[in-house]
Amino acid sequence: MTNPYTTPIPPTPGPPAxxxxxxxxxVWVGGTALFVTGALIGSAGNDGQQPVETKVKPSTTITAxxxxxxxxTPEPGPTVTETVKAKAKPAPTVTVTKTAAAKAADSGSGSGSSGQDSAGTCTIVSNAGNCYAAGxxxxNSDHGAVTTTAGGVKIECAxxxxxxxxxYV
Incomplete structure (x- = not known):
C-alpha cells in the first residue's frame, strides 16, 4: 500500500554520462599543442641578439x-637719549554767561563772592560743555586734575x- 502524501522515490540513475x-x-592534443607553441615563441623572443654587458662608468667627484x-665691524656705540620735560597744558578757558535773573540775584544778595566755589563755575567741562559729577x-587728558561740580563741590580725577x-576730594 502506498501513502498518497509522500512523493514517489525516483529511480536511481545509471552510471554518469x-x-x-x-x-x-x-582536448589533450589541443592543450599540448598550445603549450609547445608558447614555449617556442618564448624561446625565440630574443631574435638572435647578443646579450649586452653593462660596464660601470667611473663617477666624477667634485670637491668644493x-x-x-x-x-x-665696529661695535655699536651707546645710544644717547635726551630727556625733555613736557610743558603742562593750560587749563581750558571757562566762559560763564549770567542771565538777568542771575545778575539780580547776585547783586541782591550782597555777598559779592565769585569764583570757583560758586555754582556753574567748574574749570573742567565735558566735551558737551557740562560740568562733571562725582562717579x-x-x-585721559584729565587724569589727576581737580575741578568742581555744578554745585561747587571739589572733585578729582582719580x-x-x-x-x-x-x-570727591
Whole structure:
C-alpha cells in the first residue's frame, strides 16, 4: 500500500554520462599543442641578439672648498637719549554767561563772592560743555586734575574701581 502524501522515490540513475573517447583525446592534443607553441615563441623572443654587458662608468667627484674671511665691524656705540620735560597744558578757558535773573540775584544778595566755589563755575567741562559729577569717567587728558561740580563741590580725577573716575576730594 502506498501513502498518497509522500512523493514517489525516483529511480536511481545509471552510471554518469561520460564524454566519448575521441573528444577527450582531442582536448589533450589541443592543450599540448598550445603549450609547445608558447614555449617556442618564448624561446625565440630574443631574435638572435647578443646579450649586452653593462660596464660601470667611473663617477666624477667634485670637491668644493669655501674660505670665509671675517671683516672687522665696529661695535655699536651707546645710544644717547635726551630727556625733555613736557610743558603742562593750560587749563581750558571757562566762559560763564549770567542771565538777568542771575545778575539780580547776585547783586541782591550782597555777598559779592565769585569764583570757583560758586555754582556753574567748574574749570573742567565735558566735551558737551557740562560740568562733571562725582562717579563719572574721566578723559585721559584729565587724569589727576581737580575741578568742581555744578554745585561747587571739589572733585578729582582719580583711579578708582578699575577706571579713572571723578571722586570727591
Amino acid at each position: 561520460t564524454r566519448p573517447l575521441h573528444r577527450r583525446v582531442l 672648498t669655501v674660505t670665509a674671511t671675517a671683516t672687522a 563719572q569717567f574721566c578723559r 583711579y578708582s574701581s578699575n577706571a579713572w573716575r571723578w571722586t
